[in-house]
Amino acid sequence: MRKIGIQEIEDIALGAALLGAGGGGDPYIGKLLAIGAVKECGEVSLIDVDELSDDDIVVPVASVGAPTILTEKGVGESEFDRLLDMISTYYGKRVTAVMPIEAGGVNSMLPIAAAARLGLPMVDVDGMGRAFPEIQMVTFSIGDISASPMIFIDEKGNLGLMETVTNKWVENICRAGCTACGGSVVSVEYVMTADQVKEYGVRGIVTYSEELGRTIRAIKNCPEGMTPEQYFLEYTKGYRLFKGKIADVLRETRGGFNFGRVVLEGIGEDKGGEAQIEFQNENLCCTVNGKIVATAPDLICLVDTETFTPVPTDALKYGKRVLAVGLPCYHLWRTERGLELVGPRYFGIDTDYIPVEERVKELV
Amino acid sequence: MRKIGIQEIEDIALGAALLGAGGGGDPYIGKLLAIGAVKECGEVSLIDVDELSDDDIVVPVASVGAPTILTEKGVGESEFDRLLDMISTYYGKRVTAVMPIEAGGVNSMLPIAAAARLGLPMVDVDGMGRAFPEIQMVTFSIGDISASPMIFIDEKGNLGLMETVTNKWVENICRAGCTACGGSVVSVEYVMTADQVKEYGVRGIVTYSEELGRTIRAIKNCPEGMTPEQYFLEYTKGYRLFKGKIADVLRETRGGFNFGRVVLEGIGEDKGGEAQIEFQNENLCCTVNGKIVATAPDLICLVDTETFTPVPTDALKYGKRVLAVGLPCYHLWRTERGLELVGPRYFGIDTDYIPVEERVKELV
Numbered sequence: 097m098r099k100i101g102i103q104e105i106e107d108i109a110l111g112a113a114l115l116g117a118g119g120g121g122d123p124y125i126g127k128l129l130a131i132g133a134v135k136e137c138g139e140v141s142l143i144d145v146d147e148l149s150d151d152d153i154v155v156p157v158a159s160v161g162a163p164t165i166l167t168e169k170g171v172g173e174s175e176f177d178r179l180l181d182m183i184s185t186y187y188g189k190r191v192t193a194v195m196p197i198e199a200g201g202v203n204s205m206l207p208i209a210a211a212a213r214l215g216l217p218m219v220d221v222d223g224m225g226r227a228f229p230e231i232q233m234v235t236f237s238i239g240d241i242s243a244s245p246m247i248f249i250d251e252k253g254n255l256g257l258m259e260t261v262t263n264k265w266v267e268n269i270c271r272a273g274c275t276a277c278g279g280s281v282v283s284v285e286y287v288m289t290a291d292q293v294k295e296y297g298v299r300g301i302v303t304y305s306e307e308l309g310r311t312i313r314a315i316k317n318c319p320e321g322m323t324p325e326q327y328f329l330e331y332t333k334g335y336r337l338f339k340g341k342i343a344d345v346l347r348e349t350r351g352g353f354n355f356g357r358v359v360l361e362g363i364g365e366d367k368g369g370e371a372q373i374e375f376q377n378e379n380l381c382c383t384v385n386g387k388i389v390a391t392a393p394d395l396i397c398l399v400d401t402e403t404f405t406p407v408p409t410d411a412l413k414y415g416k417r418v419l420a421v422g423l424p425c426y427h428l429w430r431t432e433r434g435l436e437l438v439g440p441r442y443f444g445i446d447t448d449y450i451p452v453e454e455r456v457k458e459l460v
Numbered sequence: 461m462r463k464i465g466i467q468e469i470e471d472i473a474l475g476a477a478l479l480g481a482g483g484g485g486d487p488y489i490g491k492l493l494a495i496g497a498v499k500e501c502g503e504v505s506l507i508d509v510d511e512l513s514d515d516d517i518v519v520p521v522a523s524v525g526a527p528t529i530l531t532e533k534g535v536g537e538s539e540f541d542r543l544l545d546m547i548s549t550y551y552g553k554r555v556t557a558v559m560p561i562e563a564g565g566v567n568s569m570l571p572i573a574a575a576a577r578l579g580l581p582m583v584d585v586d587g588m589g590r591a592f593p594e595i596q597m598v599t600f601s602i603g604d605i606s607a608s609p610m611i612f613i614d615e616k617g618n619l620g621l622m623e624t625v626t627n628k629w630v631e632n633i634c635r636a637g638c639t640a641c642g643g644s645v646v647s648v649e650y651v652m653t654a655d656q657v658k659e660y661g662v663r664g665i666v667t668y669s670e671e672l673g674r675t676i677r678a679i680k681n682c683p684e685g686m687t688p689e690q691y692f693l694e695y696t697k698g699y700r701l702f703k704g705k706i707a708d709v710l711r712e713t714r715g716g717f718n719f720g721r722v723v724l725e726g727i728g729e730d731k732g733g734e735a736q737i738e739f740q741n742e743n744l745c746c747t748v749n750g751k752i753v754a755t756a757p758d759l760i761c762l763v764d765t766e767t768f769t770p771v772p773t774d775a776l777k778y779g780k781r782v783l784a785v786g787l788p789c790y791h792l793w794r795t796e797r798g799l800e801l802v803g804p805r806y807f808g809i810d811t812d813y814i815p816v817e818e819r820v821k822e823l824v
Contacts, residue, residue, distance in 0.1 A: 254623070254625055255624070256620060256622050257622075258620050258637075259619040260619070265618050269640045269641060272636040273633045273636055273640075
């Protein structure tokens with residue numbers, strides 16, 4: 097157990113925004129929520145899942161909906177209480193700890209705000225090791241753990257509870273409800289016992305996000321003989337995909353998601369080339385000079401070429417210079433069941449999944 | 461208390477289909493559900509609300525969604541149990557009786573099926589005295605009774621619970637959820653104590669539907685010196701609006717509703733004239749030769765010119781001969797709060813509400 101205060105929040109937000117792979121929401125909004133809660137209610141205890149008894153109840157807290165909309169709606173203070181009260185009524189058992197469902201600017205922060213306000217510890221684990229757009233896209237689905245009962249609440253105080261036959265049905269119904277509520281809600285789902293979290297969770301993700309954030313912040317002080325870019329790639333175990341200037345951004349909010357495509361015009365050693373990245377909240381497929389170089393579930397991350405700060409899909413702007421990097425995903429995503437959930441074909445990308453480390457061999 | 465068996469079901473379905481004012485779903489589907497349940501589980505006890513103690517819990521059971529779709533989806537057997545279990549978990553109290561929320565081909569029948577399968581009595585009352593398309597459109601809303609918690613279930617077994625800040629928000633979120641589930645769900649809402657039902661319910665509506673059905677069935681045996689049409693109008697206290705042949709039907713399923721318009725070409729004494737009726741599940745506005753002759757909340761009913769059988773909006777067919785009749789609505793709908801909920805302007809019809817008995821004076 098260790099304490100999460102304001103500096104830790106800053107670092108976690110920065111690192112998780114990178115792991116968000118373009119999605120997971122604006123880290124600035126996320127930080128405001130978490131820092132506000134910690135200032136008001138005190139620091140949060142971050143615990144390892146092994147510190148819990150097997151039958152303790154752990155709940156992920158997350159926002160559902162288009163991050164662009166969350167920016168306008170925010171999250172109030174009483175929502176977490178109502179969500180947890182509902183869970184306790186439903187299970188007849190109190191919740192022991194909260195956890196993030198994914199890494200990302202908002203959804204790595206919301207559980208910190210919830211933990212602070214509820215006086216509960218947060219577990220150092222998530223269900224993706226990155227961010228994904230849909231509710232069923234968690235490692236827990238691979239373990240046949242039910243997303244139900246899923247409970248959501250909006251900023252007006254409207255609350256919905258779903259109990260569905262598959263996790264994809266939670267996604268379908270909740271997404272429709274979320275859209276009816278204005279496009280963004282706060283939710284709990286995958287209410288689990290600690291032993292389930294131990295088996296399927298991506299362990300240590302909060303601590304990794306924090307270290308990643310700290311590394312990005314200090315990137316200029318990289319070891320001698322290395323450029324910041326080299327150090328960044330080495331530290332993240334990432335693959336350089338393309339460096340370019342944003343030449344075009346197509347964006348559409350549809351069915352509660354941010355869909356779109358960004359076009360990069362090569363700069364530096366990529367001068368004369370072109371890359372395209374398609375996204376649905378998160379970056380899904382990166383094509384360089386007509387050839388696919390990375391697809392989901394591997395992470396496709398855009399970072400500022402100078403500061404290596406991650407650039408989420410809702411902050412893409414004409415003229416910005418970015419480096420596109422591919423990071424290998426969590427190993428469970430590369431299984432058959434994992435690829436059914438989050439492989440390229442699920443997202444309508446007509447290609448088999450080939451790990452990024454294989455695909456990039458053709459780049460050189 | 462009296463028993464509802466197969467003959468009563470036949471009559472109630474017929475009468476309630478008339479009060480459905482074009483909506484409320486196909487009486488044939490409704491009857492199948494109710495008769496199937498009664499055959500399997502025995503007759504249902506119909507009770508007056510005064511037979512209940514003030515704090516007994518009464519729940520309306522209804523289908524939400526486009527009646528056209530319900531025809532294809534049907535209702536299984538375990539849904540009612542799950543809905544009631546959820547209510548009991550939520551309130552910590554068992555449900556004493558069920559009731560219809562509205563009069564209509566399906567929603568007057570579904571509570572009979574539920575009562576039979578659950579072994580509970582049904583109360584002789586509803587919340588409309590007719591059918592309306594949206595969930596907040598009940599006399600209970602006039603009495604500030606909450607529609608929450610509203611619980612719905614689909615035929616696949618997906619369940620949703622809404623707890624909202626206004627009754628209109630139940631409508632918004634549930635309608636979106638219903639659409640996500642395929643366009644039709646079974647629900648309970650307005651969970652009430654018997655004293656609330658006593659104050660705001662439309663009493664005796666089941667018995668009235670049954671008598672109305674029996675009268676329509678025996679319309680050929682009308683008193684001497686009267687035509688069946690005269691007797692029908694006298695018995696229903698209805699106003700003759702127009703008689704015509706269906707010349708055109710425009711129909712669209714959108715946002716979980718059946719929207720549309722039917723055009724009638726005058727026959728008999730209306731020869732040479734034209735009438736139009738707009739609907740959203742239910743008939744909302746009737747225009748004869750360019751002049752509005754009836755609007756919601758008054759009932760606009762189309763019946764077969766020979767048999768006086770009601771013709772719901774989803775059974776409108778080119779060439780069918782129908783009589784359009786206007787029936788005065790329940791008195792609470794004519795109050796200021798009533799008209800805010802279901803007056804013509806709510807439905808986008810740009811006219812003040814004028815009672816049908818006033819409007820038809822201009823017809824002659």
